[in-house]
Amino acid sequence: MTFLHVLMASLVVSMFLCLYRVMAGPTPADRTVSVDILGVLMVGFCAVLTAMTGRDVYMIVGVSWSLLSFVATLALAKHLEGRSFDD
Template sequence: MFEFLMTGSLILLVLSIFACLYRVWKGPSMPDRIQALDTIGITLVGGVAIFSVLLGTHAFLEVILIVGILSFIGTIAFARSLERGVVIERKRVD
């Protein structure tokens, strides 16, 4: 029963990722697309965690951390790019 619930939740997470990919592709505005990309990152973290529980291993914990960090950094970079037009500001040295 436990494996059935975990498999079902993985299927729902995959459907959620497809819905977010549709929002990234057809989003009405750029903030909507950024939100969908962030949601894909969070969903991937959850999916990898469920997959790790299904396999009964701790080997994917590093993958969860890396995907979470990259998702966060990507969201911040997109938001700064949208707000200021540049991700990294360079100061002039005289």
């Protein structure tokens, strides 16, 4: 039970709070916000994994996860606005 395990536990608690908002959010915008925040939290979790293991594979996962989360959030926001994906 080192210091980085405590950081990982607090990040997992944060992710479960986000998942509660995904399940209980009254509007679709709440769920979209929660999925976006979950992606950013996952990037931080990859940073803690990099500090724990000392391997750079997790940092590559974090970079690609941040970009994919951004594209997915923009697509969901555009769908929420009622437009199609090509205008």
